[in-house]
Amino acid sequence: MINIGIIGYGYWGPNLVRNFAELSRAKVAAVADLDPKRLELVARRFPNVKTTTNWQDLIRDPKIDAIAIATPVNTHFELGMAVLKSGKHLWLEKPMTESASQAQKLVDEADKRKLVLHVDHTFIYTGAVRKMAELVRSGDLGRVYYYDSIRINLGLFQRDVNVISDLGVHDFAILDYILGEHPTAVSASGINHFPGTPENLAYITLFYESGTIAHINVSWLAPVKVRQILIGGSKKMISYDDLQPSEKVKVYDKGISFTDDPKQIHEMRVGYRTGDMWAPKLIGTEALKLEGEQFVDAIVNSKSTECDGRLGHRVVELIEAATSSMRGKGETVYVQNTRRKAS
Numbered sequence: 001m002i003n004i005g006i007i008g009y010g011y012w013g014p015n016l017v018r019n020f021a022e023l024s025r026a027k028v029a030a031v032a033d034l035d036p037k038r039l040e041l042v043a044r045r046f047p048n049v050k051t052t053t054n055w056q057d058l059i060r061d062p063k064i065d066a067i068a069i070a071t072p073v074n075t076h077f078e079l080g081m082a083v084l085k086s087g088k089h090l091w092l093e094k095p096m097t098e099s100a101s102q103a104q105k106l107v108d109e110a111d112k113r114k115l116v117l118h119v120d121h122t123f124i125y126t127g128a129v130r131k132m133a134e135l136v137r138s139g140d141l142g143r144v145y146y147y148d149s150i151r152i153n154l155g156l157f158q159r160d161v162n163v164i165s166d167l168g169v170h171d172f173a174i175l176d177y178i179l180g181e182h183p184t185a186v187s188a189s190g191i192n193h194f195p196g197t198p199e200n201l202a203y204i205t206l207f208y209e210s211g212t213i214a215h216i217n218v219s220w221l222a223p224v225k226v227r228q229i230l231i232g233g234s235k236k237m238i239s240y241d242d243l244q245p246s247e248k249v250k251v252y253d254k255g256i257s258f259t260d261d262p263k264q265i266h267e268m269r270v271g272y273r274t275g276d277m278w279a280p281k282l283i284g285t286e287a288l289k290l291e292g293e294q295f296v297d298a299i300v301n302s303k304s305t306e307c308d309g310r311l312g313h314r315v316v317e318l319i320e321a322a323t324s325s326m327r328g329k330g331e332t333v334y335v336q337n338t339r340r341k342a343s
């Protein structure tokens with residue numbers, strides 16, 4: 001049985017507590033939040049769970065094996081480092097840290113102490129994203145030409161992070177997981193419509209060595225909520241609409257081919273293929289449950305999760321690169337290939 005402590009019981013923390021409480025091999029031992037009113041909610045719902053306004057109580061508790069941090073990003077590095085230095089395994093909410101150098105320090109500390117460092121990019125554990133990854137990795141889609149994402153709504157304006165860090169982060173993690181490739185360059189444009197606040201709208205383009213191009217539109221200022229991704233491959237294409245109650249992922253047997261008949265080549269003959277469309281069955285397990293099980297399994301068997309600190313670090317690197325490009329009015333920012341370096 002792995003005893004878990006959770007720091008931060010705001011919007012996301014309750015989802016972690018509920019999911020950890022339901023795992024057969026884990027127990028929620030304690031919850032910390034600066035706000036006593038949030039802790040009253042814990043006590044009412046989970047009367048056996050200890051509560052405290054001092055997060056250090058969790059660090060000092062020898063019975064706690066692992067700590068999950070669901071506080072604002074500007075606290076992640078300090079709290080995460082304290083957790084690792086106390087010899088406990090760490091679950092960190094996305095985005096992992098404010099800077100890539102902080103993320104690298106946490107990865108190094110976890111490596112040094114042989115501790116599990118997991119970053120919660122929940123989308124990676126959804127049935128839809130796992131199915132899309134399966135289709136890409138099996139070669140069913142063929143060569144991936146493009147990834148096109150729209151993630152917009154009248155969103156909660158954040159004070160401490162921009163829209164790339166809040167919403168683009170999901171696409172960066174999904175792309176990393178699906179393609180298994182880190183972009184070589186990033187270009188982004190964006191704007192803050194309200195002086196003194198972080199950028200609320202951005203258009204991000206990622207360039208990959210393999211030839212794949214990805215485009216992501218994120219915004220907190222749209223009249224409608226859209227969560228749509230298209231992935232175009234040389235053999236098939238995918239449409240993923242996360243707001244659909246069912247059949248979120250659709251696979252289209254559509255594409256084009258250019259004739260290789262030398263007599264027709266000067267006419268640029270294009271053949272269009274429009275075959276079947278089908279909606280594959282997706283696993284229905286709640287993403288956080290699957291993710292929690294993988295975290296506990298990694299602790300028990302001394303291995304890493306699919307969403308380890310290295311993936312978290314690569315995502316923060318892209319947030320930094322995209323933000324820097326956006327502030328340079330779309331100038332190209334080259335990204336070092338941390339995936340290759342790490343392996």
Ligand SMILES: NC(=O)c1ccc[n+]([C@@H]2O[C@H](COP(=O)([O-])OP(=O)(O)OC[C@H]3O[C@@H](n4cnc5c(N)ncnc54)[C@H](O)[C@@H]3O)[C@@H](O)[C@H]2O)c1
Binds near residue numbers: 011072093095121123
């Ligand atoms: N995985 C996901 O899909 C997902 C979804 C939403 C939020 N998040 C992430 O979860 C984290 C928290 O976001 P949120 O929306 O829940 O924020 P929130 O502001 O609603 O809650 C944060 C809570 O942390 C508490 N807190 C802050 N500093 C603390 C400290 N030093 N010790 C103890 N408690 C402290 C606050 O009192 C608050 O209750 C962020 O990193 C966010 O990006 C992830």
